[in-house]
Amino acid sequence: MKAAVIVFPGSNRERDMARALKQAVGTPPAMVWHAETALPAGTDLVVLPGGFSYGDYLRCGAIAALSPIMSAVSEHAKRGGLVLGVCNGFQILCEARLLPGVLVRNAGVGFLCKPVHLRVETSASPFTRGYRRGERITVPIAHGEGNWVADSETVAKVEDRGLVAFRYCDERGRVSPGTSPNGATNEIAGLFNAKKNVLGLMPHPENAIEPAHGSTDGFGLFLSMAGALADA
Amino acid sequence: MIPNDTIITPEIVASHGLKPDEYDRLLALLGRTPTMTELGITSAMWNEHCSYKSSRVHLKTLPTKGPRVIHGPGENAGVVDIGDGMAVVFKMESHNHPSYIEPYQGAATGVGGILRDVFTMGARPIACLNALRFGAPEHPKTRRLVAGVVAGIAGYGNAFGVPTVGGEVNFHSAYDGNCLVNAMAVGIARTNAIFTSEATGVGRPIVYLGSKTGRDGIHGATMASDVFSEGSDEKRPTVQVGDPFAEKLLLEACLELMATGAVIAIQDMGAAGLTCSAVEMGAKGGLGVQLDLEKVPTREPGMTPYEIMLSESQERMLMVLDPAKEAVARDVFIKWGLDFAVVGHTTDTGRFVISMHGDVYADMPIQELGDQSPLYNRPWVASVKRPTLAADSIKPPCGTLEALQRLMATPDLASRRWVWEHYDHVIGGDTVQLPGGDAAIVRIEGGAKALAMTTDVTPRYCFADPFEGGKQAVAEAWRNLSSVGALPIALTDNLNFGSPERPEIMGQFVGCVRGIGEAARVLDFPVVSGNVSLYNENKVTGNAILPTPAIGGVGLIEDWRKTASVAFKASGHAILLIGGEGSHLGASIYLRELLMREDGAPPPVDLTVEKRNGDAVRHLIGSGLVKACHDVSDGGLLVAVAEMALAGGIGAKLKAEPKGVPAHAWFFGEDQARYVLAVAKDDLETVMARLRDAGTPVQQIGETAGRTLTISRHGSISLGDLLKSHEGWFPAFMNAAN
Amino acid sequence: MRARVVVTLKAGVLDPQGKAIEGALSGLGFSGVDGVRQGKVFDLVTRHTDPTKAKAEIGAMCERLLANTVIESYTIEIMG
């Protein structure tokens, strides 16, 4: 797997992400500065890491979405290449219109850092094939603006086509209004594009990959991607 | 001769916070009347915040050396060797006054400032902590201050990308008019790549890097040393706004630049901005400095030399670069999109010369500006000793378990989860012990080695007996580090007091510093950095804060897998009490919260016993014999056990108090040098034998069991009920209508 | 030439901040408030001297950056 992690001014979880990728495939990813216009040759996975690109000023991800490298990321996605956006990366993907909707301020307004439970909604994707459908996993969140909203048509489309990757759930894997920590529509924590080669999610799987983190549940995502790319 | 535009009147001198005799010193130093710019520079350099004029004589008594200490006080942050070519770099600093005026920005820029101190030395920050003190919860200002300060710390630290892993929050009416915001940052550097502010070489370029200079915080350093009054509203426009995004870029640019070898000296612009940083660079290197202010990037047109020299705009650095590497440096600055400019050069004149468009606005001797700053040995009186309270003279107001449940929901003992869930404490992937325990643990770059860190002080003890309180603050930090299995290696302090011009306050300061020094010496726990914040009082009410010498402790862990946490891990483990029996209720939480009394002597601290008990506990943890560990502090034994039970979701069966010991003294006494351990039954004999060999008192007080906390003869309480009380207070307080 | 852009949430889009402020206002005893929506304002200085051209360019800025038209709408006012 040849992975590239895009570094924007203000990204701050790129090292966490690089560590997880390296742990999953043995080789470290390429770190690509946002001002580049092309991805390293042979890149098959692009990751937009968490952080506060451009300080989250204006709107989270809005300024980063206009970075030079983003055209190359779009092209990569159009070709069917894998793109993962976590937290700020998810926000950037929405602002770049590679994913529908937008992430707004948490319902409780404040920043929240804590472990949350997620229900895996499908194992039929290169990102989640290592999980069982309906499986409950525990990974931390750390965001102030993770409340996913979209117009009702978009929400319906996302649901009808099974594009929800993860939903916030309770300890026993049940999803109900209120199991999301941030007020996200339909408790959506992670979302695919129509072709399921682009995934955005608010929680941080890269911070749940070893016993020291108190959970290793996030590692499945990295193993899934590595497996999917090895099979491809 | 310098054109002197403004006539310096006694009023102007006074408005700069200079006393008449201090102004005379300046006249003597210059041999003429100062210009306005020179007066401004001097007032910034000689105020309490920068010159430590009231505290220096006492700070000198602190132990600052040790085999691991690379840089003690005097640099931007302390530097301590942790082996393998690595060093830990850390310091704590106050932002009390700005935070009271504008809580969000005040706290945010406090975090920004201390982070800069750490990365200026070449370290990458790996953790932040904070020690916060607010007025009584029922005071009308408290809630907004808490909300603003917590949001500001979160807003800055989270965006910058450093985990905020620990700290403390207390409430007391003595802080009603003056909250305390002390921020600590910890970083990691290679021992062979530590940077300091000492400039070397004549004719080298002085480079300005970072955000543009605005009119922010002009006179901020003077404000920080000013007593609060109703009139402090007028000082409001001086509030600085933090830009964590700019700071993050500054961090990455500085570290990248340092790696190129281009940096000869570097100094952040903190209090008194360009003035302090430039003077320090020159003075340390025995050089002169020439600054050409028209080259300084400014945010607003028409800024005067006075304003540029005193601005406290944030996120700025000053450095001396190797001229041969200027081009390399330029590329780094451009990559990170930061403003930079060559604003002057080093000279061999020993003078501090400030010009703008060719006109000279200041020309002062640089060395003397620092060395000749006023130094006071202010009069002080010792605090009156309080009598020790005999436990049986105190009538319990309620039963033991009711007392516990009430205490667990009091402002000072309730869970701080509401606070730390606002902080990103997992970023970096190296936080292996989260907030909520005795000390946070952060691994070093994913390896086995880790650092433990904590902040501690018990102001009610310091008020009751400054010397014992100072000792206790250090002892508690040391104990918290030992409780997780770390070897305490060094500390930083943040000494928050009222006005040093009041002898009784100065007495508190002197007592606490002596206590800190004594404890640091006995516990091999040197002071490597620190900060003093004086004049923390409200002019209107005349109330000073409680003496609050916050201690930030750092401990070293060779293998983070050999550590302990407070949480009970399983039923059927033996619960041991290490150290003496509870006896002491003077100045305790029990007395204050349940009997509304704040009297009595605080618990005495026997440092030899501390050391013996702590060393024994640390060795047990290192041998893998401890399932859970917690020190006994605020609230005493039963509160410690309850916290362990709640953290693990596992209850306990405890024996009743021994014959002849009053129940409230046994369960709620705050006697020092004590720990509670959970130990597997199979290891019990080994553990007891080891402790006996170490000469450490130990007794089994019960065992872990079920989902309730049960005490023989006293009854039982479900963990669910206890959890509700413990977790409930903070969210309820913050969500209540103003 | 100075211009002011006001960006507000479209009707129907939830506004957690507005709601929180409404709650805080009623907590402070301001009982007569029946709804708060929070938006953004940008005060720009542009080098254009022709108001029509200025407005057109600022409109383009809004579409590309200043507003997220998925949830926000904007108005532009030339202040002279």
Add this chain to the structure above:
Amino acid sequence: MRARVVVTLKAGVLDPQGKAIEGALSGLGFSGVDGVRQGKVFDLVTRHTDPTKAKAEIGAMCERLLANTVIESYTIEIMG
């Protein structure tokens, strides 16, 4: 009765957001922009029917909550 409150940073106070937006705009090729300052707008519905009273109450809200008068100033407009 509807009212609009506009809260802006006082002159001279650093505006990191405005700075970042200005940079982004010029990166997008909008070269004619000479400064951006970001502020907040609050659209309120109040039960008052007398504009003077409404304005007075909203002024009090600004002082206590909506604006941080240490660094911000505000204007109130009654929209009817």
